[in-house]
Amino acid sequence: xxxxxxxxxxxxxxxxxxxxxxxxxxxxxxxxxxxxxxxxxxxxxxxxxxxxxxxxxxxxxxxxxxxxxxxxxxxxxxxxxxxxxxxxxxxxxxxxxxxxxxxxxxxxxxxxxxxxxxxxxxxxxxxxxxxxxxxxxxxxxxxxxxxxxxxxxxxxxxxxxxxxxxxxxxxxxxxxxxxxxxxxxxxxxxxxxxxxxxxxxxxxxxxxxxxxxxxxxxxxxxxxxxxxxxxxxxxxxxxxxxxxxxxxxx
Amino acid sequence: xxxxxxxxxxxxxxxxxxxxxxxxxxxxxxxxxxxxxxxxxxxxxxxxxxxxxxxxxxxxxxxxxxxxxxxxxxxxxxxxxxxxxxxxxxxxxxxxxxxxxxxxxxxxxxxxxxxxxxxxxxxxxxxxxxxxxxxxxxxxxxxxxxxxxxxxxxxxxxxxxxxxxxxxxxxxxxxxxxxxxxxxxxxxxxxxxxxxxxxxxxxxxxxxxxxxxxxxxxxxxxxxxxxxxxxxxxxxxxxxxxxxxxx
Numbered sequence: 243x244x245x246x247x248x249x250x251x252x253x254x255x256x257x258x259x260x261x262x263x264x265x266x267x268x269x270x271x272x273x274x275x276x277x278x279x280x281x282x283x284x285x286x287x288x289x290x291x292x293x294x295x296x297x298x299x300x301x302x303x304x305x306x307x308x309x310x311x312x313x314x315x316x317x318x319x320x321x322x323x324x325x326x327x328x329x330x331x332x333x334x335x336x337x338x339x340x341x342x343x344x345x346x347x348x349x350x351x352x353x354x355x356x357x358x359x360x361x362x363x364x365x366x367x368x369x370x371x372x373x374x375x376x377x378x379x380x381x382x383x384x385x386x387x388x389x390x391x392x393x394x395x396x397x398x399x400x401x402x403x404x405x406x407x408x409x410x411x412x413x414x415x416x417x418x419x420x421x422x423x424x425x426x427x428x429x430x431x432x433x434x435x436x437x438x439x440x441x442x443x444x445x446x447x448x449x450x451x452x453x454x455x456x457x458x459x460x461x462x463x464x465x466x467x468x469x470x471x472x473x474x475x476x477x478x479x480x481x482x483x484x485x486x487x488x489x490x491x492x
Numbered sequence: 493x494x495x496x497x498x499x500x501x502x503x504x505x506x507x508x509x510x511x512x513x514x515x516x517x518x519x520x521x522x523x524x525x526x527x528x529x530x531x532x533x534x535x536x537x538x539x540x541x542x543x544x545x546x547x548x549x550x551x552x553x554x555x556x557x558x559x560x561x562x563x564x565x566x567x568x569x570x571x572x573x574x575x576x577x578x579x580x581x582x583x584x585x586x587x588x589x590x591x592x593x594x595x596x597x598x599x600x601x602x603x604x605x606x607x608x609x610x611x612x613x614x615x616x617x618x619x620x621x622x623x624x625x626x627x628x629x630x631x632x633x634x635x636x637x638x639x640x641x642x643x644x645x646x647x648x649x650x651x652x653x654x655x656x657x658x659x660x661x662x663x664x665x666x667x668x669x670x671x672x673x674x675x676x677x678x679x680x681x682x683x684x685x686x687x688x689x690x691x692x693x694x695x696x697x698x699x700x701x702x703x704x705x706x707x708x709x710x711x712x713x714x715x716x717x718x719x720x721x722x723x724x725x726x727x728x729x730x731x732x733x734x735x736x737x738x739x
Contacts (some may be wrong), residue, residue, distance in 0.1 A: 443542050444580040444634075445590060447652065449568035449598035458593065462584025462633075 255327070258382040258414045260351040263297045263323040273301035274365070275327070278336075285313040287476055289483050292320035299325045300457035306336035308362070315471055316342040317480055318352045319487040327355040332365035340369040343467040344404075345487045346379035347412075353382035360389045360396040360426075366395075371406035372464040375411035376491045386418040389426050396426040404434045405463055407456075407491065453492045460488050493518050493690045494539075494559075494658055498713075499550035501531075501538045508534040510715035511550070516658070516690040523693045523726060526712035527734040532694045534576060536662040539692075540574035541567055543602030554658065568594070569601030573650075575664050577694075579643040582634040588616055590634060591653055600655070619652035623679050638696030648679040659684050660692045664711055665700035677703025690716070698730040711737055715733070 248268050249256040250328075278284045292298045298321045304312055310333070318324050324346075324432045335382065338358060346352040358367050373381035404413030407487045417430035437459055445455035464484055471477035494516040501509040508531045514521055526532055537545045539552065541564035552559040554570055562570065581726055584591070596606040607615070620627050630674045632640070635643050644664055651659060660678070681704060684691045693704060701709075701723065709725040710717045711734070719737055729737055 311543070332627060338609070352697075375640065379736060438580075438582075439543070440580045441582045443540075444576065444582065445585075445594065446564040447540050447542075447568060447574045448591065448654065449565050450590070450594045451565045454593065454597060455565075458585055458590060462582070465584055486587035 248350045255311075255355055255384060256382060258384075259325060259350075259353060260323040262398045263318070264299060265353070267297045267299065270299040270301070273303040276302060276312065278304070278306050278312050280307040281309045282307075283311040283313070285472070285476070286315070287471075287480055288314070288326060289315045289480065290316065290318045290320050290324050290326060291483065291487070292324065294322065296321040297323045299323070300327070302326075302328045304328065304330045304338070305391065306338060306365075308331050308334040309336060311337045311339075313339040313470065313472070314325065314341075315468060315480055316340070316354060317345070317484050317487070318342065318354060319345040319484075321352075322350060324350070324352045325355065326353070329357045329359075330367070331359045331361055332367065334362040337365065338367040339470055340367075340371070340471050341467045342369075342371040342383070343464045343484050344371065344373035344375070344381040344383070345464070345491065346373075346381055346483060347376040347491045348379060350378065350379045351382070351385070352379070355382070355384045357386045358388065360387070360393040360398060360400060363391070363392065363394045363396070365393065365396055368470075369400045370466055370470070371402045372467045373409065373413055374460055374464065374488060374491065375413055377407075377463045378410045380412040380414070382416075383412040384414075384418070385430070386420070387428055389419075389421040389423050389428065391422040393423050394425045396423060396428070398427070399429040400431070402430075402432040403466075405460065405461070406436055407433065453489075456492050457485070457489055461485055463480040464488070494554055494692070495551070496552045497550050497680075499538070499552060500548045501534060502546055502548055503534060507548075508715055509538065512712070514710065514717060515690060515697045518690055519687045520541035520707045521685070521691040521693065521704060522708045522710065523695060523706040524710050525695055525726065525729055525734075530712045531715045532712055533662055536574060536577075536588050536660050536694055539572070539660050540564060563610060565597065566601065568654070568656075568703050569598045573654055573657060573659045574653060575661035577636075577663040579635050579647055581636045581638075583636050585634050587630040587634050588613070591616065591650060595654060608623060615653055616649070619649045622652065622682065623649050624675050625649055636662065641669060641672040644668055644676055645672065646678055648683070652679065652683050655683065657688065658690050658692070658696070662694045663696065664693070665695055665697065665730045673700060674703055680704045701726045
C-alpha cells in the first residue's frame with residue numbers, strides 16, 4: 243500500500259530504497275488489485291525490464307479467498323529504481339507462491355518487498371528470491387510474514403540468496419516475522435556470497451571462456467526462482483529474459 | 493610437445509616450484525612422483541592456469557606457444573586437459589550441458605563446426621559406457637553426490653569426450669579401489685596412448701603405473717626434478733621410499 247506522503251528511509255519498507263528517485267514520480271500509481279475467488283488459481287509473470295533511467299514502482303494487492311492460489315513470478319532487472327511491492331491476504335487454505343530474480347548492475351536499486359497476511363488457518367506460502375548484483379547495484383528483498391492469532395497450521399517459507407559479482411555491490415535480505423498463532427511453520431533462510439572460484443576454474447579448464455563459465459553458474463543459481471512456473475512456455479519466456487539480463491552484466 | 497624450462501612458481505608469496513625442467517614428446521607418458529608438499533599439484537595448476545599460482549621465473553611452451561600467456565580456456569582449446577585431484581562439485585549445472593558447451597567452445601576456438609545435440613550425446617554415452625559410469629549420472633549436476641571413485645571416472649569420461657593432445661592428470665588414482673583403478677587405467681591407455689599424444693601422470697603411488705606403463709619416471713622433491721629414469725624407477729621408489737632417492 244502506498245503511503246500518503248513521500249516515503250523516507252525511516253519507513254521500514256523503504257529503508258534500503260532509492261527514495262530520491264521515487265520523488266521524481268511521486269505519487270506512485272495505485273496498487274493493482276488481484277482478487278482470486280475460492281478454489282480458483284491465478285498465475286502472473288512480471289518482467290520488469292524498463293530502460294536505464296526509468297523509475298518503476300509497482301504495487302500489487304492480492305486477496306486469496308479460501309482455497310485460492312496465486313503464483314507470482316518476478317524478473318526485476320530494469321530502471322534506476324525497480325521496486326515490486328506485493329501485499330497478500332491469505333484466507334483459509336489458500337496458497338501464495340513467489341519466485342523472484344533480481345538482476346542488477348551499474349548504480350541500480352532493485353527490490354522486491356512482500357507482506358503476507360495469513361489471516362485464517364491452513365494457508366501456505368512459499369517465496370524464493372535469487373539476486374545477482376554487479377557494479378554498485380543494490381538488491382533488496384524485504385519479506386514480512388504476519389500470522390494472525392487464529393491462523394493455525396500456517397506454513398510460510400522464504401528462501402533468499404544473493405550473489406555479488408563485485409565487492410562494490412550490495413544485497414539486503416530482511417525476513418520479518420510477526421506470529422500470533424502457536425501452531426505454525428515459518429522457515430526462512432538467507433545467504434549472500436560470491437561465485438565459487440574453484441568451480442569457475444574447473445569450467446574454464448574444460449574450455450569455457452570466463453564469461454560463459456560465469457553465465458552457466460549464474461543460470462544455475464537463479465534457476466530456483468522460476469522452477470515453480472508450471473507452464474513450460476511461460477517458464478522459458480521468463481528464463482530467457484533472465485539469461486539475457488545476466489549476459490548483459492558479464 | 494610440452495617444454496618446461498627452469499620454472500619457478502609461488503602460491504601466496506610462498507615459493508613452491510624452484511627451477512623445474514621437463515620435456516614431453518608426442519607418444520610419451522611421463523609419471524611424476526614425489527612426497528607430499530613437493531609441488532606436484534602446484535605444477536598441475538600452474539600448467540592449467542589457475543589464478544593464484546604465480547610464475548616468477550622460467551617458461552613453459554605447448555607446441556611452441558607460450559603456455560603461461562594463455563587463459564585456462566585457451567589452453568584447453570589448444571589441446572591441454574587437466575584432470576583434477578579433487579573434481580569440483582557445481583550444483584545446478586548438468587554434466588552434459590556443461591561438457592557440450594565446453595566442447596563446442598573449444599571447437600569454435602579452433603574454427604570447427606559445433607557438435608549437434610544428438611552427436612554429442614552419442615559421444616558422451618560411448619565414453620560413459622567405456623568408463624562404467626551410468627549415463628544418468630552424466631545428466632546430473634557436475635560431481636554433486638558422486639563418490640570419490642565416480643568423480644575420477646567422470647574426469648576420464650570428460651577426457652574421452654574432449655579428446656585432448658596433452659593430459660595432465662593430478663592424482664587421478666587417489667580414492668580409487670582396485671577395480672576402479674583398472675577401469676581408469678584402461679581409460680587413460682585407450683584415450684591417450686597414441687603417437688600424437690602425451691600424458692603427465694602425477695601420482696603418489698606405483699600402483700596406477702601397473703596399468704599405465706610410463707616411458708619416463710621423474711621424482712619431484714622440494715620444487716625440482718631430482719631424478720629421472722624409466723619405469724623401473726617407480727619400483728625402486730616403492731621399495732626404498734622417497735627419502736633415500738630424493739636425498
